[in-house]
Amino acid sequence: MDLFRSVSDKLGIKWAPLDVPLERRLQTLAIFCWFHFMTSCGVMFSIYFFIKLLYSSYWYLAIAYSVWMLFDINTAQKGGRPCDWVRNWTWWKYQCDYFPTKMIKTAELDPSKNYLLGCIPHGVICMGLFPVLASNALEFTKHYPGIKRGFATLPLYFYVPFFREIALSIGGTIASDDSIVYSLDPKRYKGNAVAVVIGGAREAALTHPGQYNTILKQRKGFVRCAIKTGASLVPTITFGEVDLYEPVRKPEGTFARKCQDMVYKVIGINPLFPRARGMLQYSYGSVPYRKPLFVVIGAPIDVKRNLDPTPEEVDAVHALFIEKMIELFEREKVNYVENHENVNLNLV
Known part of the structure; x- marks a missing residue:
């Protein structure tokens, strides 16, 4: 035991106590599994499982699923297929309670209108937004009656066998102009x-x-989608998201940064290899730190519909959105950010 402690001290490992309650263990397990499911393991396992099924005595199931997938391939661009049974899994509640995550409502959303939530920051993996948008753990529909929510994400997730079914079930759709416009079409x-x-x-x-x-200055596609559909823009901020990991710094021009950029261009995912804590110890691993997350949903910004918006019109709405986002950040950071006097919203 002394040798174990000595080695742990030299490696800088701080182990979790043995008497940690089962509830907290399950919360940590839920976050660990979700991180790896979303970053790599889910995609790789789905592909592996499909190939194994294809070359087994149940090959006909793989063929049948392939036909179904081809038939259903456009669902991710046509409003998706959310499923409350999946969104109500207890698993998501454990994830939400790990940090814990809280949703802060600042204004009502009229169910007779459509909305485009512009969310910042991305963080390493959008841990705070998940229980709000993809699950029912925070009872979104209770706070916003009549509002059906979903989220737009990477196209890759919707072309992977089996994995796509989970992505669709939790409200995911493809992050493209056509997909977003379809989901927000007022007709x-x-x-x-x-x-x-x-x-x-x-x-x-x-x-x-x-x-x-946050990369916001040059991102105007979401504004164009809002104008085309007349959907109100809603600035949304997750306070605490940036504190969950300690990313390994890769300065511009280094070999590591070039490799990272190349992977991003090919598959749309940034390989960050962030550092945080592990399942049974607090020093190394991919499990995010237990930091409270606050998802603040701002007041809607009304947008006049125009099927063919001009660049000037897009710029004007974009500037207004940035103004309202900064106002929301400055007003709410006092409540949810430590040392808020020294923290600003940096637009890139």
């Missing part, structure tokens, strides 16, 4: 809310504790 839907993490996966590389860096 087709009322009370729809689609969330877009504006900075996307590229913003993950800018994530550092205590710094709210």
